[in-house]
Amino acid sequence: MRADPAEYKLVSPGNLQAVLALLASEPDQWLPIAGGTDVMVLYSAGKLSNRKLINIWNIPELRQIEVFPDRIRIGAACTYTALRQHETVSREFPLLAAAASWTGGIANQNRGTLGGNIANASPAADSLPALLVYDAELTLISARGERQVAYQTFHLAYKQMAMTPDELIRYISLPRRFSAHVSHARKVGARNAQAISKVCLAALGQISNGTIRDVRLAMGSVAPVPLRLTETERVVAGNNIEPSLIDAARKSVTKEIKPIDDIRSTARYRAAVAGNLVAEFLEKLAVSETNV
Amino acid sequence: MNLSQEATAKCEVSFTVNGETKKVFAHPMERLLDVLRNDLKLTGTKEGCGEGECGSCSVLLDGMLVNSCLVPMAQAKGARVVTIEGMSAHVLMRPLQEAFLECGGAQCGICTPGMILAAVHLLEKKLEPAPTDIREGLAGNLCRCTGYMQIFEAVTKVARRRVAK
Numbered sequence: 001m002r003a004d005p006a007e008y009k010l011v012s013p014g015n016l017q018a019v020l021a022l023l024a025s026e027p028d029q030w031l032p033i034a035g036g037t038d039v040m041v042l043y044s045a046g047k048l049s050n051r052k053l054i055n056i057w058n059i060p061e062l063r064q065i066e067v068f069p070d071r072i073r074i075g076a077a078c079t080y081t082a083l084r085q086h087e088t089v090s091r092e093f094p095l096l097a098a099a100a101s102w103t104g105g106i107a108n109q110n111r112g113t114l115g116g117n118i119a120n121a122s123p124a125a126d127s128l129p130a131l132l133v134y135d136a137e138l139t140l141i142s143a144r145g146e147r148q149v150a151y152q153t154f155h156l157a158y159k160q161m162a163m164t165p166d167e168l169i170r171y172i173s174l175p176r177r178f179s180a181h182v183s184h185a186r187k188v189g190a191r192n193a194q195a196i197s198k199v200c201l202a203a204l205g206q207i208s209n210g211t212i213r214d215v216r217l218a219m220g221s222v223a224p225v226p227l228r229l230t231e232t233e234r235v236v237a238g239n240n241i242e243p244s245l246i247d248a249a250r251k252s253v254t255k256e257i258k259p260i261d262d263i264r265s266t267a268r269y270r271a272a273v274a275g276n277l278v279a280e281f282l283e284k285l286a287v288s289e290t291n292v
Numbered sequence: 293m294n295l296s297q298e299a300t301a302k303c304e305v306s307f308t309v310n311g312e313t314k315k316v317f318a319h320p321m322e323r324l325l326d327v328l329r330n331d332l333k334l335t336g337t338k339e340g341c342g343e344g345e346c347g348s349c350s351v352l353l354d355g356m357l358v359n360s361c362l363v364p365m366a367q368a369k370g371a372r373v374v375t376i377e378g379m380s381a382h383v384l385m386r387p388l389q390e391a392f393l394e395c396g397g398a399q400c401g402i403c404t405p406g407m408i409l410a411a412v413h414l415l416e417k418k419l420e421p422a423p424t425d426i427r428e429g430l431a432g433n434l435c436r437c438t439g440y441m442q443i444f445e446a447v448t449k450v451a452r453r454r455v456a457k
Contacts, residue, residue, distance in 0.1 A: 003321075005318075005319035005320075005321040005322040005323075006302075006319055008319070008320075008321040009320070009321075010320035010321045010364055010366045011320070011366075012320075012366050012367075012369070033364070035362075036362045036363060036364060036367070037344055037362055040323070040344070040361070040362040040363070040364065041343045041344055041362070043321065044323070044342050044343060044361065045343070053321065053364075055364075055366055055367060057367050058367070081356075101428075104344070104432060105347060105430075105431045105432015105433070106357055106410065106413065106414075106428070106429055106431070106432055107344070107347060107350055107357045107358050107359045107410070107432045108344055108359065108362075108432060110356040110357055110358055111356075111358055111359075111362065111363075192431070194345060194431060194432060
């Protein structure tokens with residue numbers, strides 16, 4: 001059944017302090033809405049349980065991308081379009097720029113936000129594996145003040161987050177120390193555009209004299225939360241890329257992920273593809289040195 | 293905090309639609325799509341899926357291509373909205389109409405307003421879009437009749453003719 005708009009409140013305080021004051025006055029009651037690409041879908045389908053919404057689309061403090069010598073700080077309500085158009089994001093964080101380009105079509109990229117992708121907490125969210133490998137740090141803000149949380153520790157379980165109901169994601173900060181890494185982003189879905197991932201990979205690595213020096217792997221749609229593949233990273237780090245290592249990596253990936261059968265794919269298919277994507281990355285990493 | 297009281301009723305929303313100032317009474321969560329079609333009788337904007345997948349309800353909101361089914365009226369307050377009806381005087385409109393006709397880019401017509409707006413949005417940003425740009429620019433607009441090739445061809449033609457001039 002379609003929702004009746006008369007049953008919903010949507011207020012637009014217009015500045016961050018007023019938003020935080022309202023969240024603090026009635027915690028758990030108010031759902032922030034930015035570009036609406038998730039919230040409005042639930043609402044239209046009559047499946048939005050919150051009846052009170054708070055507009056954060058028009059809060060300028062949440063829409064900036066700031067570049068510092070050691071990090072880049074992205075306002076939580078920055079859109080995928082803003083990320084794709086930003087020079088430093090494209091140059092130094094290509095995995096994030098790629099994920100932004102996969103997320104929906106242009107119209108949804110013009111409205112969907114990075115903070116929204118985090119707060120919606122879908123295990124299939126395209127930008128989250130990139131945040132894992134780039135060591136993203138979140139700044140959460142409330143009327144009580146600000147605090148920093150490593151993104152790696154933010155998604156606790158399916159749709160559960162290390163955030164209290166009066167808090168809002170304010171910034172996503174990425175350290176600027178990965179631009180020399182070889183990066184690899186792959187999404188496998190039913191269709192290139194719009195479709196939600198069956199599996200997606202964000203990977204970073206460095207290699208010298210044939211040996212893997214640093215490797216960072218993260219996947220979406222293979223577990224209840226976006227998953228950093230720390231075991232597989234351990235298996236391959238410090239080794240030369242040879243067929244036997246690629247086999248070992250495949251086996252490790254299969255053990256490490258917890259894929260399920262759902263409307264988009266099967267656990268078996270996801271496990272096979274997940275192994276293939278990591279193998280593909282290692283092969284790319286192996287030839288990256290000879291190509292320089 | 294009186295914010296929570298004032299949001300229950302319909303309120304006046306002023307915004308610009310196709311260059312004209314409009315005032316409507318709407319609930320803040322009412323969809324821009326519904327206000328355009330029901331209150332302003334601008335039925336060129338279509339509803340397909342109602343969940344941001346198909347692009348039939350595409351409009352330009354402050355110059356940005358958006359799905360109007362995902363925009364609550366509170367966020368359209370003070371904005372500039374352009375629908376397909378507002379495109380008639382646009383410099384790209386006649387070339388797009390001609391190319392869509394020549395290439396067979398429109399059949400049942402439900403996706404066409406959205407396709408045209410997505411094409412305009414793309415052609416305004418890129419003077420000479422590559423084939424991949426065209427596919428990407430229109431990827432959020434689904435068509436169940438043409439199979440897309442005729443539409444890509446039409447947009448390619450418009451871009452080529454514009455450069456040749």
